[in-house]
Amino acid sequence: xxxxxFMRFGIxxxxxxxxxxxxxxxxxSSFMLLPALTTLTYKLIDKTTHRSFMPSFKKxxxxxxxxxxxxxxxxxxxIVPSFLAQRSNRLLYGARxxxxxxxxxxxxxxxxxxxxxxxxxxxxxxxxxxxxxxxLVDVLxxxxxxxxxxxxxxxxxxxxxxxxxxxxxxxxxxxxxxSRIILIADSPDEAPETFETAEKIRVIVDEAYPDGDTHLTxxxxxxxxxxxxxxxxxxxxxxxxxxxxxxxxxxxxxxxxIPLILVLTIELSIWINLAIPYLTGIPLNFIGFLVISTVQLxxxxxxxxxxxQHYLDHRLMLNRKDSALRTIETxxxxxxxxxxxxxxxxxxxxxxxxxxxxxxxxxxxxxxxLTSLGMVLFLLPNLxxxxxxxxxxxxxxxxxxxxxxxxxxxxxxxxxxxRQEYSPLKMDQQEDF
Numbered sequence: 001x002x003x004x005x006f007m008r009f010g011i012x013x014x015x016x017x018x019x020x021x022x023x024x025x026x027x028x029s030s031f032m033l034l035p036a037l038t039t040l041t042y043k044l045i046d047k048t049t050h051r052s053f054m055p056s057f058k059k060x061x062x063x064x065x066x067x068x069x070x071x072x073x074x075x076x077x078x079i080v081p082s083f084l085a086q087r088s089n090r091l092l093y094g095a096r097x098x099x100x101x102x103x104x105x106x107x108x109x110x111x112x113x114x115x116x117x118x119x120x121x122x123x124x125x126x127x128x129x130x131x132x133x134x135x136l137v138d139v140l141x142x143x144x145x146x147x148x149x150x151x152x153x154x155x156x157x158x159x160x161x162x163x164x165x166x167x168x169x170x171x172x173x174x175x176x177x178x179s180r181i182i183l184i185a186d187s188p189d190e191a192p193e194t195f196e197t198a199e200k201i202r203v204i205v206d207e208a209y210p211d212g213d214t215h216l217t218x219x220x221x222x223x224x225x226x227x228x229x230x231x232x233x234x235x236x237x238x239x240x241x242x243x244x245x246x247x248x249x250x251x252x253x254x255x256x257x258i259p260l261i262l263v264l265t266i267e268l269s270i271w272i273n274l275a276i277p278y279l280t281g282i283p284l285n286f287i288g289f290l291v292i293s294t295v296q297l298x299x300x301x302x303x304x305x306x307x308x309q310h311y312l313d314h315r316l317m318l319n320r321k322d323s324a325l326r327t328i329e330t331x332x333x334x335x336x337x338x339x340x341x342x343x344x345x346x347x348x349x350x351x352x353x354x355x356x357x358x359x360x361x362x363x364x365x366x367x368x369x370l371t372s373l374g375m376v377l378f379l380l381p382n383l384x385x386x387x388x389x390x391x392x393x394x395x396x397x398x399x400x401x402x403x404x405x406x407x408x409x410x411x412x413x414x415x416x417x418x419r420q421e422y423s424p425l426k427m428d429q430q431e432d433f
Contacts (some may be wrong), residue, residue: 001294003240008234009226015291052179054333061081061328065321068382075379079268085275090283092415093226118147119194121183121218123205136208140183145197151181187220198224230286241294253308255395261383262304269375270296273368288361294366299342300372303335307376311384312398319403324381332377339373343347
């Protein structure tokens with residue numbers, strides 16, 4: 001979350017700081033308050049203890065391992081398209097989003113239907129060079145998206161000296177050093193053509209006044225600057241977040257391969273989650289895009305760490321296949337409840353909030369929690385099993401049980417003998433694949 005602090009856009013600093021403080025105080029409460037409450041209420045806990053409602057994951061774990069190769073092939077196929085799709089999302093940077101079926105939305109649609117799209121812009125030019133200002137206005141009027149241009153040269157005329165006109169009439173158009181031109185453009189809110197029009201106007205003004213000292217403002221100009229700033233910030237935030245989590249995993253497991261596998265698994269789930277709005281043609285608010293990519297990464301990487309730690313513990317006594325089976329059996333019951341809690345809370349936010357931005361964050365983050373859960377349960381155990389030799393070679397002082405496992409089919413007898421040799425724990429007899 002602290003990666004958001006490095007955004008040049010000011011809201012990123014506030015978001016990162018608030019989210020980081022929330023994590024810190026939650027951790028502090030878990031370490032200091034929770035043990036005390038547990039000690040004080042242990043009698044009540046013992047009286048209300050019941051059997052686990054989580055089912056056995058013995059059969060699902062067999063099925064997950066059995067289809068391991070198709071899962072990894074499918075992940076390899078979608079990784080590049082999902083990355084490109086999520087990078088191509090249309091982001092919304094303004095605040096003109098209204099609750100669905102609200103009075104504000106109906107009024108906005110009615111105004112747009114009757115008067116069309118009207119985007120006002122204000123252009124300030126150095127005062128005095130009326131001929132050059134007139135040529136610029138002529139060029140701007142020729143732009144198809146420009147409806148009108150109101151300034152001194154159009155409202156009064158180029159040949160009338162401004163000194164003979166009353167100050168009260170000239171003050172809206174002229175100041176001591178600048179001449180103001182009001183431009184009205186026919187462009188929809190935050191559409192690609194709106195940004196193209198803004199860039200086109202900026203280029204025309206810069207060509208007419210190469211010395212600078214011009215100022216161009218308006219809703220579309222502000223959004224254009226926000227887009228260029230935030231697009232760079234997204235790269236910075238994503239890069240720093242991935243680097244920070246990879247370093248934590250690197251020092252935790254003292255491994256080079258494990259951070260790459262874990263980060264790739266969670267990032268793939270993020271890319272798939274954020275590719276869905278692109279494929280369905282639904283734009284995303286830029287705040288939601290930033291929050292979702294960082295929160296989903298930070299909140300769900302814990303599932304991958306827990307899965308990996310259990311796999312490595314089992315590999316000290318079991319072969320690769322049996323370790324993956326036992327890991328899914330023991331870890332699934334621990335990661336499914338928090339993932340479902342996060343997803344359900346987010347979907348409650350999605351269905352209950354009347355604010356479009358908040359509702360959108362709830363929907364996409366809830367879907368992201370379920371996507372990460374699926375990746376950790378289905379893809380990660382098979383990746384750990386497949387890259388087991390690489391993990392052992394790139395992890396400091398890690399000695400795993402020797403394993404001659406192959407993904408090719410083995411005779412039933414040979415498979416059984418190898419399992420008896422390397423499996424001290426009682427495991428069901430299965431065929432390798």
